[in-house]
Amino acid sequence: xxxxxxxxxxxxxxxxxxxxxxxxxxxxxxxxxxxxxxxxxxxxxxxxxxxxxxxxxxxxxxxxxxxxxxxxxxxxxxxxxxxxxxxxxxxxxxxxxxxxxxxxxxxxxxxxxxxxxxxxxxxxxxxxxxxxxxxxxxxxxxxxxxxxxxxxxxxxxxxxxxxxxxxxxxxxxxxxxxxxxxxxxxxxxxxxxxxxxxxxxxxxxxxxxxxxxxxxxxxxxxxxxxxxxxxxxxxxxxxxxxxxxxxxxxxxxxxxxxxxxxxxxxxxxxxxxxxxxxxxxxxxxxxxxxxxxxxxxxxxxxxxxxxxxxxxxxxxxxxxxxxxxxxxxxxxxxxxxxxxxxxxxxxxxxxxxxxxxxxxxxxxxxxxxxxxxxxxxxxxxxxxxxxxxxxxxxxxxxxxxxxxxxxxxxxxxxxxxxxxxxxxxx
Amino acid sequence: xxxxxxxxxxxxxxxxxxxxxxxxxxxxxxxxxxxxxxxxxxxxxxxxxxxxxxxxxxxxxxxxxxxxxxxxxxxxxxxxxxxxxxxxxxxxxxxxxxxxxxxxxxxxxxxxxxxxxxxxxxxxxxxxxxxxxxxxxxxxxxxxxxxxxxxxxxxxxxxxxxxxxxxxxxxxxxxxxxxxxxxxxxxxxxxxxxxxxxxxxxxxxxxxxxxxxxxxxxxxxxxxxxxxxxxxxxxxxxxxxxxxxxxxxxxxxxxxxxxxxxxxxxxxxxxxxxxxxxxxxxxxxxxxxxxxxxxxxxxxxxxxxxxxxxxxxxxxxxxxxxxxxxxxxxxxxxxxxxxxxxxxxxxxxxxxxxxxxxxxxxxxxxxxxxxxxxxxxxxxxxxxxxxxxxxxxxxxxxxxxxxxxxxxxxxxxxxxxxxxxxxxxx
Numbered sequence: 001x002x003x004x005x006x007x008x009x010x011x012x013x014x015x016x017x018x019x020x021x022x023x024x025x026x027x028x029x030x031x032x033x034x035x036x037x038x039x040x041x042x043x044x045x046x047x048x049x050x051x052x053x054x055x056x057x058x059x060x061x062x063x064x065x066x067x068x069x070x071x072x073x074x075x076x077x078x079x080x081x082x083x084x085x086x087x088x089x090x091x092x093x094x095x096x097x098x099x100x101x102x103x104x105x106x107x108x109x110x111x112x113x114x115x116x117x118x119x120x121x122x123x124x125x126x127x128x129x130x131x132x133x134x135x136x137x138x139x140x141x142x143x144x145x146x147x148x149x150x151x152x153x154x155x156x157x158x159x160x161x162x163x164x165x166x167x168x169x170x171x172x173x174x175x176x177x178x179x180x181x182x183x184x185x186x187x188x189x190x191x192x193x194x195x196x197x198x199x200x201x202x203x204x205x206x207x208x209x210x211x212x213x214x215x216x217x218x219x220x221x222x223x224x225x226x227x228x229x230x231x232x233x234x235x236x237x238x239x240x241x242x243x244x245x246x247x248x249x250x251x252x253x254x255x256x257x258x259x260x261x262x263x264x265x266x267x268x269x270x271x272x273x274x275x276x277x278x279x280x281x282x283x284x285x286x287x288x289x290x291x292x293x294x295x296x297x298x299x300x301x302x303x304x305x306x307x308x309x310x311x312x313x314x315x316x317x318x319x320x321x322x323x324x325x326x327x328x329x330x331x332x333x334x335x336x337x338x339x340x341x342x343x344x345x346x347x348x349x350x351x352x353x354x355x356x357x358x359x360x361x362x363x364x365x366x367x368x369x370x371x372x373x374x375x376x377x378x379x380x381x382x383x384x385x386x387x388x389x390x391x392x393x394x395x396x397x398x399x400x401x402x403x404x405x406x407x408x409x410x411x412x413x414x415x416x417x418x419x420x421x422x423x424x425x426x
Numbered sequence: 427x428x429x430x431x432x433x434x435x436x437x438x439x440x441x442x443x444x445x446x447x448x449x450x451x452x453x454x455x456x457x458x459x460x461x462x463x464x465x466x467x468x469x470x471x472x473x474x475x476x477x478x479x480x481x482x483x484x485x486x487x488x489x490x491x492x493x494x495x496x497x498x499x500x501x502x503x504x505x506x507x508x509x510x511x512x513x514x515x516x517x518x519x520x521x522x523x524x525x526x527x528x529x530x531x532x533x534x535x536x537x538x539x540x541x542x543x544x545x546x547x548x549x550x551x552x553x554x555x556x557x558x559x560x561x562x563x564x565x566x567x568x569x570x571x572x573x574x575x576x577x578x579x580x581x582x583x584x585x586x587x588x589x590x591x592x593x594x595x596x597x598x599x600x601x602x603x604x605x606x607x608x609x610x611x612x613x614x615x616x617x618x619x620x621x622x623x624x625x626x627x628x629x630x631x632x633x634x635x636x637x638x639x640x641x642x643x644x645x646x647x648x649x650x651x652x653x654x655x656x657x658x659x660x661x662x663x664x665x666x667x668x669x670x671x672x673x674x675x676x677x678x679x680x681x682x683x684x685x686x687x688x689x690x691x692x693x694x695x696x697x698x699x700x701x702x703x704x705x706x707x708x709x710x711x712x713x714x715x716x717x718x719x720x721x722x723x724x725x726x727x728x729x730x731x732x733x734x735x736x737x738x739x740x741x742x743x744x745x746x747x748x749x750x751x752x753x754x755x756x757x758x759x760x761x762x763x764x765x766x767x768x769x770x771x772x773x774x775x776x777x778x779x780x781x782x783x784x785x786x787x788x789x790x791x792x793x794x795x796x797x798x799x800x801x802x803x804x805x806x807x808x809x810x811x812x813x814x815x816x817x818x819x820x821x822x823x824x825x826x827x828x829x830x831x832x833x834x835x836x837x838x839x840x841x842x843x844x845x846x847x848x849x850x851x852x
Contacts, residue, residue, distance in 0.1 A: 014714075018572070018714065022572070028639075028752045028753065028756045029571055029748075029751055029752055031753075127569075133714075133715035133716065133718065134718065135565050135568070135569020135570060135718075138564070138565075138568055138569045139561050139564075139565070139569065142561070142564055142568065142736060142739070142740065143553075143561025143564040143565065143569075143733075143736050144561060144732060144736070145452075145455055145735060145736050145739045146444070146448070146731060146732045146733075146734075146735030146736060146739075147732055213454075271700070274697070281719075287728070288440075288444065288559075288727075288728030288729065288731055288732055289559035289722060289723060289728060289729045289732035290559065290722065290723040290728065290729060291722060291723070292559065292560065292561075292720075292721070292722040292723075293707075293719070293720070293721035293722065294718075294719070294720055294721075295718070295719035295720075295721075296715060296716065296717060296718040296719065297715060297716040297717070297718075301714075302713070302714030302715060302716065303714065303715045303716060305572060305714055306570060306572045306573055306714055306715035307569075307572075308572075309571060309572030310568060310569050310570070310571050310572060313568070313571045313572075314568065317745065317747065318744075319743065319745045321743065322455075325455055326454045326455055327454065327457075330454045
């Protein structure tokens with residue numbers, strides 16, 4: 001089997017070295033030798049911790065799909081558009097197997113790509129695109145194949161989980177925790193998609209399609225990131241017996257799928273609240289197996305290579321499968337639900353100018369809009385003129401919460417934009 | 427693909443019903459229809475919650491391997507010998523794929539069976555033999571295929587874990603907790619192998635061979651069960667910040683594999699100490715992926731069927747693999763180590779006749795044999811003439827602990843057989 005590796009960043013370099021070192025091990029496990037035919041990267045002259053023989057260099061990676069001898073193309077460029085997109089489409093059209101770690105590409109064009117792969121009877125594998133080294137895709141497609149999945153959720157982004165864990169453990173503000181993550185190499189130079197929830201959203205959309213045999217849905221998904229979480233919220237959560245985690249959740253109720261990515265307060269004695277640092281964890285609820293949990297390293301060259309090699313071995317063994325579990329024709333035009341129809345408890349933090357009668361006014365606004373208060377704590381702040389009111393509500397409608405928030409924003413006694421975080425009852 | 431199901435207990439019946447109901451779902455996922463050609467069970471007239479057409483009944487299951495049309499035999503009889511053994515050997519020899527949930531059979535004859543399967547190019551699949559619905563075998567063979575495993579361990583038996591959890595949670599003695607487990611259907615009529623560690627040992631031996639590409643080793647394994655754990659030990663462990671769990675652990679150090687099954691004190695803030703009830707959890711430490719955790723239902727017809735179907739789909743897809751990851755010729759004649767060469771801390775409980783000078787004598791016996799005391803608690807017992815001395819030691823040699831135990835047993839002030847439980851530092 002002749003392989004072309006395209007992209008030689010951290011992951012590509014690690015993968016190249018792994019493959020060179022472990023050729024024999026992989027042959028023993030698959031009965032096929034993975035032969036690196038070419039490698040390609042944007043800049044050939046860049047200094048890398050790699051010794052690559054001159055004859056392996058392919059200057060223009062877009063030629064790879066046209067080379068007859070090529071069997072498998074490993075795409076490690078990244079990004080939903082540009083070269084990565086062209087390369088993967090061309091590869092599948094030319095009947096080359098494709099293995100990619102590119103979640104943005106799969107989340108955006110996965111359905112189209114899967115159709116081409118299926119028609120051309122080649123593999124399109126993307127284990128490395130979701131949760132680094134956790135074999136979640138293979139588990140859905142193979143280990144848990146018997147099961148009807150009703151819910152899949154978890155911590156799907158290591159960077160944001162590290163930031164939240166570190167804010168909690170080291171009492172840091174968001175920006176300081178982000179700085180620390182960057183210093184430790186847990187955050188990319190541009191961590192936008194880690195922080196605004198888009199990275200989790202890409203992964204969740206892929207998991208949703210795999211879990212419910214639906215097509216990828218880019219429209220019906222709530223995406224909120226962690227940038228608005230303050231140290232004081234983390235601290236309040238602790239006082240109340242919760243941790244704050246960035247969750248990706250997909251579930252099916254009454255034949256409607258709900259996808260959402262947002263920070264949530266999670267009971268501090270639950271399994272998910274104890275997943276700290278750069279770890280990822282995925283929980284699958286399905287019938288007949290019940291609840292399955294998979295936990296592991298969510299990112300980094302080692303874990304990602306573990307997933308890429310798992311995909312490669314599947315290709316080497318000739319284990320051709322539908323990229324999204326079932327044939328394109330059997331995938332469902334599922335209905336998607338909106339968070340507006342979901343009831344949940346919530347956390348409010350209202351920084352108010354400390355005046356008489358405020359509490360009763362807030363309570364009245366909530367009561368009139370069917371938001372029922374379960375717990376209320378009033379904390380003093382450093383600025384003595386401002387008090388911080390923390391409220392945990394009973395389950396309520398999303399629309400009610402939105403109304404309350406909009407009404408409260410208009411109140412003159414509100415000092416800062418009110419904080420609102422959903423509570424998940426795992 | 428024509429299937430014969432042999433054995434119609436809880437699992438066999440559930441599996442039969444599942445397969446009948448989900449034929450189309452499985453076809454969509456594998457492109458092949460699993461057709462139940464025959465079913466067979468010891469007693470055909472037994473009352474079952476099943477409606478099986480007369481024409482499906484095969485009176486003598488041992489005929490199945492000789493029927494030309496049969497492709498796959500699902501063995502759900504159980505037991506390492508007798509009919510199950512003969513059926514599986516005959517099936518593989520006659521080039522039928524075999525799927526089994528029989529851990530005793532695989533632990534005893536897995537190597538021989540794998541060799542026949544490999545030579546005859548058929549599948550021998552046994553995901554259901556280890557940890558019910560957790561796809562641990564598929565994960566080792568596929569999802570984590572890139573990795574060199576250094577340690578695999580966990581809670582591999584739901585019955586014993588339920589008993590220990592319930593002793594802890596409900597302050598029950600062992601025999602009352604066992605009774606409760608039986609009432610709730612969490613324990614078989616004859617739970618001997620669950621309680622004496624043999625069930626875990628079978629699973630661990632299989633996992634060891636899969637993880638380290640070794641042959642199954644039935645000799646070099648320490649096996650201790652949970653029958654000697656008293657409520658007072660659970661209570662002491664709690665006081666000291668530990669939980670008691672029945673662990674199965676296989677690890678490789680200096681090219682030597684150590685397999686062991688025994689109860690252990692585990693820090694109560696560790697992941698594994700929080701796995702309660704009938705849950706199972708497996709932790710795999712490997713390179714390059716790091717630590718992977720898989721958790722789920724360890725037993726019962728639903729989870730076991732989930733694993734059986736996963737195996738069946740692998741067969742239906744034509745995904746033929748070496749039963750133990752690599753070819754028989756590539757499996758290693760590994761060296762196995764003994765627990766005697768392992769250093770670990772330990773828990774002692776010494777019930778002593780409350781006399782002057784005892785503590786100093788115990789301390790002296792330990793010191794002379796290089797067992798170093800880290801913590802010591804003396805508790806009064808209901809019988810006022812007896813005091814209970816609980817000792818947590820620093821890391822020490824197994825042989826030193828054995829010497830100390832043997833010496834203490836001879837002391838006249840020792841009222842009951844001394845308790846000794848290893849401490850695992852996860």
